[in-house]
Amino acid sequence: MTTDLGPARSELRSGASAPPAVAAASDGAVGRAWRILAGIVDPEIPAISIVELGIVGDVRYAGNWLEIELLPTFIGCPALELVQATIGQRLEPLRLDPGLAIEQVVVTTSYAQPWTAERISPAGRAALRASGFAPPELTAAEALPPRATCPYCGSRRTILENAFGPTRCRSIHYCTDCRQPFEQFKDG
């Protein structure tokens, strides 16, 4: 049995850039899992993948188990169970591949290193903007009320309408320049 532990944990934890395993065309279970995960979109904002969003904390292969560790954006996010189920379904072909010797795919959640806005990749931030969502501001993440840049005209003259929005990870804003309401993806 080959044990592929994948990229070092420190590399995976390095933040917003694409996980090294995606770029490195490894044919191991971990590399293939990362590539499949990169194709799974967030159920509430389908413009962005769960990898771009940064909610995949780690992919580990050990003892015939493939473990996907998720970092929830918000603890009570009801989409989390859907994401977990989708991951299980999409990774099923890996489990069935006899060459990979995967007995079980487990999807766990962790708060050891909590999800924050910094985990959204540059591509993810661009994808959010393109679909009308302001990405979270990276400065003063703890400051309330959260500031937002209009995703339509780029203006900073925006007003927070509601720190709570249609889902737990979204707030509602208004641009006083282009007079558009818009949503921001909140820092968790």
Place this chain on the structure above:
Amino acid sequence: MSSLAPSRAAATASLLWALADDDFVLGFADSEWTGIAPHLEEDVAMSSMAQDELGHAAAYYRLLADLIDGDPDQLAYDRPASAFRHCRLVDHGRGDWARTMARRWLYDTANAVRLEALADSSDRPLAELVGKVRREESYHLAHDEAWIERLAGHPGEPRQRLIEALELVGPDAPSALAPLADEPALLAAGVLPVGGAELEARWLARLGPVLERTGLRLPPPAPAATAPATARSGHGPDFDALWSEFTSVRRLDPLATW
């Protein structure tokens, strides 16, 4: 099953019951505002906060289930009302909007003080979870304070209702931080790094500036709200009604899933 020493595990479990039941009961009570909050944006905000509390409760029940070898749903739904260990403050029903806001503000400020201490807990899974919970709770505190100042700042009915609400729920507010019977064991093990008396002092210091700005007063504590034996027991009819509601589906069909 946990590998912790039995006394430490039992004490940690009692702390998790308190944390989980507080958020679970408050979350369910506040979810009653969904659809009938004072205005649409507030409906969204209150529903979001209720959802947060239920999410936090689910995460605490998960830790508890890992510790005592149980199932989170069973812990939450298969207990008689008398077995719940939430504090007297959240035992009050939602009442009117002023009561809901008074209850939330007093609870969220007390909870913030408690969570700040637990961020340094020697129990790693709890400390990690609390780190995430605190980030979410900062939104709640900003929301509560805005409402307290808004109600207090309007003479006449809004301010009067808020004063009446504080008179009703205020005496029970210290129950959120009252020492648990297991507090000595929790302190000795570092699971709870700060004792209840110190937490209460920090909480009062946090309420101070808002009380001063608004000219509101917090009534003196009810004796039952400060004693370990009574701060989290003796639930009233409001909770019986709530329990009956949130266990109704489970009692109708224990195997129901969705």
